[in-house]
Each structure stands twice: as structure tokens, then as C-alpha cells.
Amino acid sequence: MITSIKETEFTFPGQIGFYKGKVRDVYIFEDKIAMVATDRISAFDVVLPKPIPYKGQVLNQIAAKFLAATKEIVPNWVIDTPHPNVTIGKRCEPFKVEMVIRGYLAGHAWREYNQGKREICGVLLPNGLKENDKLPEPIITPTTKADQGHDEDISREEIINSRIVSEEIYLNLEKHTRALFEKGTQLALDKGLILVDTKYEFGMYHGEIHLIDEIHTPDSSRYFYEKDYDRNQQAGIPQKQLSKEFVRQWLIAHDFQGREGEQIPEMTDSIIDDISKRYIELYEKITGDTFQEIVTVNLSEDIEKAILQTL
Structure with missing residues (x-):
């Protein structure tokens, strides 16, 4: 069972480009994009070496909720959220x-x-x-x-x-x-x-x-x-x-702030589990909703199918 996704490497009909951000993979089409919220985590503008289970789902679902709640203030890019880790939107x-x-x-x-x-x-x-x-x-x-x-x-x-x-x-x-x-x-x-x-x-x-x-x-x-x-x-x-400040503070305590020559501290299973639990706690406190963990055999395949069906 795959509960985290570090990166994706899909190819879709009509795709004209791809952009890999710090924590998102973006598939570019003529007038829209498909953004995958991966479980990569960054701090001090550095992508850490291991993914955090459910982090992408947490961020994508919080963003979807608040983008919907603020669309009367300013238009936003969202067209659809066909999967907890995916948003399809306008190509701005x-x-x-x-x-x-x-x-x-x-x-x-x-x-x-x-x-x-x-x-x-x-x-x-x-x-x-x-x-x-x-x-x-x-x-x-x-x-x-x-x-x-x-x-x-x-x-x-x-x-x-x-x-x-x-x-x-x-x-x-x-x-x-x-x-x-x-x-x-x-x-x-x-x-x-x-x-x-x-x-x-x-x-x-x-x-x-x-x-x-x-x-x-x-x-x-x-x-x-x-x-x-x-x-x-x-x-x-x-x-x-x-916030993600607890991750920054953990890194600072281990002498890492993204500066040249500094080494990222070891991300043990215990640390990864703690960070994952904190993200889920954040989701529930910020939204007031109970977090529903994705249950899947292959998260990457589910994401690919969701994008294909929406496109």
C-alpha cells in the first residue's frame, strides 16, 4: 500500500509542458493545468529528502476549501478537484x-x-x-x-x-x-x-x-x-x-537553515510519522473537518486516472 507520493512522471493527451516545483508537479495544457500536490516537504527553500504521508492531501484539501470560501473577493484558478491530491485549474x-x-x-x-x-x-x-x-x-x-x-x-x-x-x-x-x-x-x-x-x-x-x-x-x-x-x-x-514552523525549528535545532555547507538532519521514520500527524492535526483544527485518509493500493495510479477522467 502506497501512502505517500514523492514525485509523478505522467504523460497526458494534449499536454504541452511540465513544471516541477518544490512540492507540486504541474502538468500544462493549452488553457488549463493539472496540479498534483505531492508529499514532498520543503523548508528554507530546500526540498527535504523524504516525503510526508498525507501532506499533499492535507494541503490540497485545505486550499480547495478556502479558495471556494474567498472566490467572491477575487476570481481564482480552480476548475475542479477530482482527487484529494489534485486540482485542475485555469492556466494563469x-x-x-x-x-x-x-x-x-x-x-x-x-x-x-x-x-x-x-x-x-x-x-x-x-x-x-x-x-x-x-x-x-x-x-x-x-x-x-x-x-x-x-x-x-x-x-x-x-x-x-x-x-x-x-x-x-x-x-x-x-x-x-x-x-x-x-x-x-x-x-x-x-x-x-x-x-x-x-x-x-x-x-x-x-x-x-x-x-x-x-x-x-x-x-x-x-x-x-x-x-x-x-x-x-x-x-x-x-x-x-x-504552521510548518515546527519543521523549521526542528531543522534549526539540528543546525540546518538551508545555507551552503549545512547538512540536512536524518529524517527517521519517527520524525516522518510525527510530521505527518502534525499535518493531519493542522487540517482538522484549521478546517473543523475530520481528516479522511486515502486508502489505496497505488496512489500514483489513482492520481493519473483522476486527471485523465477529468481531462
Whole structure:
């Protein structure tokens, strides 16, 4: 029984291209794409050597739920989700920028702030903040969208001046990002969670901006428990996070942050099982639904058939 899938190598009628991302395999057709959420896992922009059972299913199903819940704010790329690991969607031309929005000082932003920086992506931050403090208002800290290697912080002015996108489009991306974050914040609070930070990716389809990729998943977002937040902050206790941060922290504890010369620590069966269980826990907390594990003899064959039938 195959419960995880590291990569796919399909060939479909009408296929004109293929793209292998950090964790997704994308089959390209004339006006649509078939995206397979594999069980690969990445951290610090490095793909780790072993897959995590059910991770792809978790991410794909969370994304499908929240894309459906936000389609009135901005059109999105989804046409169908014929399998828990598969989304069929419109073939959009992606913008080479990721729209990161932060309501709290956590993760990468905190690490930068803790090193003394008070300006991130052109946004000034006040002195005296602690890790995980709520920011005076949500800030947008974009990054470049790298095909290979590390995404890099970039400011609004740099994006516009370098013509990565036009000023008109960028301002629309900011507007959509804030509206999506507001909606995501409310959906999270409904589940007793705080949406700490997240990222959105956009593309153009037939002259209209569309939301693409995944949204509000533990790989693209960070959540805290709302009921514990104030008490933990006042006591100086670390917030329990619903995000991929626990994987990053495990790597950091083993002296790996994706830098040249660093070795990825051994991913034992125990570690893989722990990460898989955490992803399932994240799914159930974020969606409020009970996770239904795929039961199959051959996950790869099931995925291929689902795509063929939909196409």
C-alpha cells in the first residue's frame, strides 16, 4: 500500500509542458493545468529528502476549501478537484512576486527584527516589540518568486521601479491581499485561531487578475490558538503554532537553515510519522473537518486516472 507520493512522471493527451516545483508537479495544457500536490516537504527553500504521508492531501484539501470560501473577493484558478491530491485549474500567467501579509511579528519577520532590523520590505516597524506581538496594523512584505533557490524580500517601490508588475496591477494585488487576509482572519477566529501571517500568489487569466496556488494552508500560513494568545504573550511563553514552523525549528535545532555547507538532519521514520500527524492535526483544527485518509493500493495510479477522467 502506497501512502505517500514523492514525485509523478505522467504523460497526458494534449499536454504541452511540465513544471516541477518544490512540492507540486504541474502538468500544462493549452488553457488549463493539472496540479498534483505531492508529499514532498520543503523548508528554507530546500526540498527535504523524504516525503510526508498525507501532506499533499492535507494541503490540497485545505486550499480547495478556502479558495471556494474567498472566490467572491477575487476570481481564482480552480476548475475542479477530482482527487484529494489534485486540482485542475485555469492556466494563469503568474506574477513574479509573492504577496506576504503579516498581522503579528513572527517567523522570518521576527528573526530579521531580532537582528536589529527595523525596516522590512520598505515597511518601518516600531521599537520595543516582542516575538509574536500583534503589529499596529497588518503589513505587506512581498518576496520575489524564485523558480530555483531562495525567494528574496523586496519592497513595493522596488517591485514597481523594476517593473516586475505595473503600479496599477501591484496596487490591485495589495488590495486583494488585504481583503483576503481580512476574510482569512475571520474564518480562523471562527475556529478559535489567529491567522498570524500568510502569503498569496496571483496571476493573469484572459486579462483578469486571479488568485492562484494554495491559500491559508500550514505551508503558506501561520496560526496561533486564540484562547491562549494573550496569556502566553503576557507570561513570555512561546505561542503554539499551527504552521510548518515546527519543521523549521526542528531543522534549526539540528543546525540546518538551508545555507551552503549545512547538512540536512536524518529524517527517521519517527520524525516522518510525527510530521505527518502534525499535518493531519493542522487540517482538522484549521478546517473543523475530520481528516479522511486515502486508502489505496497505488496512489500514483489513482492520481493519473483522476486527471485523465477529468481531462
